[in-house]
Amino acid sequence: MFCHHVHMTEIAISAARAQLGDLVRRAAHGRETIALTDHGHVAALLVSPQVIEDLEDALAVSDYQRRKAEGTLAPGIPMAEVRKRLGLEQK
Numbered sequence: 001m002f003c004h005h006v007h008m009t010e011i012a013i014s015a016a017r018a019q020l021g022d023l024v025r026r027a028a029h030g031r032e033t034i035a036l037t038d039h040g041h042v043a044a045l046l047v048s049p050q051v052i053e054d055l056e057d058a059l060a061v062s063d064y065q066r067r068k069a070e071g072t073l074a075p076g077i078p079m080a081e082v083r084k085r086l087g088l089e090q091k
Helices: 013-030 049-070 079-085
Strands: 008-012 033-038 041-046
Parallel strands (some): 008 033
Antiparallel strands (some): 033 041
């Protein structure tokens, strides 16, 4: 779940052009968010795919918790049935 503090660095688009490869690597591997600015306003963000995956996971958990609290969860499939369908039955 998303719980990491991500450092954000702002850089003008004009300055980022010459550093794009380095900026992408910093975002991808350093879990640093790079904010690309245009005339002092954030125009786009470079973020690690992991950050997006963490946000998607957090949204899915939040949606599950909301539906559970509302009593609107669809019935699940028992674990024994899942194991059977996947051919993982213990013999």
